[in-house]
Amino acid sequence: MTELEQLIKENRYIRDVLDGPSAIWNSLDFWEQTGQISVIAEKLNSFHYSKVLLTGMGSSLNALYPLYCRLLQHGIQVCHIETSELLNYSNELITEDCLTVIVSQSGESIEIQKLLDNNGLKGLTIGITNTYQSTLYTKSNCSLLTQAGNETSVSCKTYLAALAATTILGDILLKEDSAMTIDALRSAAQEIEKYYVNSKGHIHKLIDLLSETKYLVVTGRGMSIASANTAALVIKESSKFFAEGMSSAAFRHGPFEIILSGLFLVVFSGDRRVYELNKKLVDDVNLCGGKAVLVERGKECDPFIVPEVSDSILPIVEILPAQMLSIALSVLHKHEPGRFDLISKVTLTE
Amino acid sequence: MTELEQLIKENRYIRDVLDGPSAIWNSLDFWEQTGQISVIAEKLNSFHYSKVLLTGMGSSLNALYPLYCRLLQHGIQVCHIETSELLNYSNELITEDCLTVIVSQSGESIEIQKLLDNNGLKGLTIGITNTYQSTLYTKSNCSLLTQAGNETSVSCKTYLAALAATTILGDILLKEDSAMTIDALRSAAQEIEKYYVNSKGHIHKLIDLLSETKYLVVTGRGMSIASANTAALVIKESSKFFAEGMSSAAFRHGPFEIILSGLFLVVFSGDRRVYELNKKLVDDVNLCGGKAVLVERGKECDPFIVPEVSDSILPIVEILPAQMLSIALSVLHKHEPGRFDLISKVTLTE
Numbered sequence: 059m060t061e062l063e064q065l066i067k068e069n070r071y072i073r074d075v076l077d078g079p080s081a082i083w084n085s086l087d088f089w090e091q092t093g094q095i096s097v098i099a100e101k102l103n104s105f106h107y108s109k110v111l112l113t114g115m116g117s118s119l120n121a122l123y124p125l126y127c128r129l130l131q132h133g134i135q136v137c138h139i140e141t142s143e144l145l146n147y148s149n150e151l152i153t154e155d156c157l158t159v160i161v162s163q164s165g166e167s168i169e170i171q172k173l174l175d176n177n178g179l180k181g182l183t184i185g186i187t188n189t190y191q192s193t194l195y196t197k198s199n200c201s202l203l204t205q206a207g208n209e210t211s212v213s214c215k216t217y218l219a220a221l222a223a224t225t226i227l228g229d230i231l232l233k234e235d236s237a238m239t240i241d242a243l244r245s246a247a248q249e250i251e252k253y254y255v256n257s258k259g260h261i262h263k264l265i266d267l268l269s270e271t272k273y274l275v276v277t278g279r280g281m282s283i284a285s286a287n288t289a290a291l292v293i294k295e296s297s298k299f300f301a302e303g304m305s306s307a308a309f310r311h312g313p314f315e316i317i318l319s320g321l322f323l324v325v326f327s328g329d330r331r332v333y334e335l336n337k338k339l340v341d342d343v344n345l346c347g348g349k350a351v352l353v354e355r356g357k358e359c360d361p362f363i364v365p366e367v368s369d370s371i372l373p374i375v376e377i378l379p380a381q382m383l384s385i386a387l388s389v390l391h392k393h394e395p396g397r398f399d400l401i402s403k404v405t406l407t408e
Numbered sequence: 409m410t411e412l413e414q415l416i417k418e419n420r421y422i423r424d425v426l427d428g429p430s431a432i433w434n435s436l437d438f439w440e441q442t443g444q445i446s447v448i449a450e451k452l453n454s455f456h457y458s459k460v461l462l463t464g465m466g467s468s469l470n471a472l473y474p475l476y477c478r479l480l481q482h483g484i485q486v487c488h489i490e491t492s493e494l495l496n497y498s499n500e501l502i503t504e505d506c507l508t509v510i511v512s513q514s515g516e517s518i519e520i521q522k523l524l525d526n527n528g529l530k531g532l533t534i535g536i537t538n539t540y541q542s543t544l545y546t547k548s549n550c551s552l553l554t555q556a557g558n559e560t561s562v563s564c565k566t567y568l569a570a571l572a573a574t575t576i577l578g579d580i581l582l583k584e585d586s587a588m589t590i591d592a593l594r595s596a597a598q599e600i601e602k603y604y605v606n607s608k609g610h611i612h613k614l615i616d617l618l619s620e621t622k623y624l625v626v627t628g629r630g631m632s633i634a635s636a637n638t639a640a641l642v643i644k645e646s647s648k649f650f651a652e653g654m655s656s657a658a659f660r661h662g663p664f665e666i667i668l669s670g671l672f673l674v675v676f677s678g679d680r681r682v683y684e685l686n687k688k689l690v691d692d693v694n695l696c697g698g699k700a701v702l703v704e705r706g707k708e709c710d711p712f713i714v715p716e717v718s719d720s721i722l723p724i725v726e727i728l729p730a731q732m733l734s735i736a737l738s739v740l741h742k743h744e745p746g747r748f749d750l751i752s753k754v755t756l757t758e
Contacts, residue, residue: 109485116661133500135459135485142657146630146681150483169657212662273623273650280496295662298669300623302652307492307519307758311466312562312645314751319648331496335758342757346750400696401664407692408657408685 062258062389070210071296071396075381076254079247081206081215082222082374086240088205089226098184099230101200105182107157109135110231113144114161115169115405117213117291121161121186121220123284124373125228132232141169142408148173156181159227163209163216164404165192172408174198186223188216202227211396211403212295214381217288218250221374242367246374249365253378257385260361264386271349272320274301274387276380277309279336282326285373289324289380296384296396306332306339317348324362324383326353326376329369353379412608412739420560421646421746425731426604429597431556431565432572432724436590438555439576448534449580451550455532457507459485460581463494464511465519465755467563467641471511471536471570473634474723475578482582491519492758498523506531509577513559513566514754515542522758524548536573538566552577561746561753562645564731567638568600571724592717596724599715603728607735610711614736621699622670624651624737626730627659629686632676635723639674639730646734646746656682656689667698674712674733676703676726679719703729 059067066072089095110129112122119140126138137151141160144151152158158179162170165187173179174197185198188206195201204219222243229236253260276289283305290303304313306325317323323343327336336352343350353376356363361382364375388395409417416422439445460479462472469490476488487501491510494501502508508529512520515537523529524547535548538556545551554569572593579586603610626639633655640653654663656675667673673693677686686702693700703726706713711732714725738745 130497131500140655147480150481291662294666298666300650305490310757311755312641316644316648398665405661407660
């Protein structure tokens, strides 16, 4: 067995990554068995709200970004705000006619606790969490409980499950049929499993590709900005490597200048509307002597080719290359992937 | 004359930086002479809006962030959104009852042009720009024209002038007296001039401090998130050095793990409410063996001590250490400060 094969077999973070498809399947099964989706739909039917607040911290906040984009596109008054910032403004923002959606994998981050403890949330609160009986679970008006199982350190399988939950919540809020989404999520999980079968090859390719890289930027547009920000966060946490997420348009407005200083740019191609703009960014960076790759949907076996899913659940598969990058960069810089040296899984300091 | 003295005298970016106080004074004088503030106040008095959109790209978008925080705190429906993203959603978001505030120093960024050309903006549009007769100036319903003069490359003096403009616009929107803000801005400009007198010493100190730094993170809370994001952008553009901005709370949720990998953390202490939280972050990073400094208000001569201004205009002075950092990092890595190698001043590709 090679060193990489052994790592893939034994490293706890990589095992959590590879558990992603099960996290989605188990959550979908659980929601069907317990009827949680219908409970939320009923609660929402009898509650008239004039605005929606979407809040969380880190990758939990990012998991709400695709929902934010979708609600915006439907002309709904919606605010996507870090819970820490919301704490400063909660008295003005959280009103009786407010629907607050809170995502926290642990359900115990210090900001979530403070928000739920101190302010006595008004309106209706929906919690999305991976932890039964957590503060978020017990203090929300209703919950969508994900079933990703225990996660060792960096958010990976819980992020996929949270994205599945926020997508279905979007269907409920917009009164669209969630059956199609559930089917699409089930097949996406299958495709994700196929992508992971080639993990060893993906990681090898990335190790070769990144040997001279000093800094990674990940960009996208629309919903894919969630993927860009989570990708950068996961890479920083798992491999202690410098990575930043931003919108592709923001990259044009200044950061483009840095492409010759050891930068590697990863661009999510996104939906049809923005595909050409994103592709042109990759081409322009490469033409100027920088290094950039496009993450696209397709069937080819390549770390940057993700499964062919519909636009609405694209963020679920976009995160795969970021996971592979986090492992490759760890191996390259001789760090045990996903090992936390300084922080704990649950953030307890504000 | 030492090499650094010569650079300070001759470099065009540094000259633009040092012109910051004049940019504020000239803009204030111009607004008073032309009565632009009263014109906007009158327009707003006769227009009933139910929501506010704040939009721009890069540091122009950041210059709207303090106004976003202030309007949020007053319970006003407000959305802070990149113009590129707004383009995708404009049909749903920009309605007849919408007040749209657009900031663009050139008034000609491709996204601004597209937004104004293609969509025939509904409701009322206020443009804040440094360029007379630009697309933004001519196509808005009314404008606040800043008088920062020509800027060579990286946004510095135009950013200060834009912040002055958005602060005054906040007074108008909230029907507060802008006379006090104008006085506060005038004295802040004086204090900024005093800070710049010590530029050489500040830059020297920073060069020593940063010799082993590989990566910079700048954080803050509330309004200071504008400063964190602009600081990182300015450093990337001016010195081709890797820098990232985020909220201090977001830094706790994962990125903290990276502090032993050559990171230097700069934390804006912010207003009284968040001061202790920000100070504790700096202390915790230093206790764990990382390197962090706090940007505070005070009288001491130090690159990280900014003038004692009121909370409401704090972002105006917070950007000073970032400017000094951008020059120090350029000198340290033998790059001409603020020289653009790849992009142009005005972003014309989306």
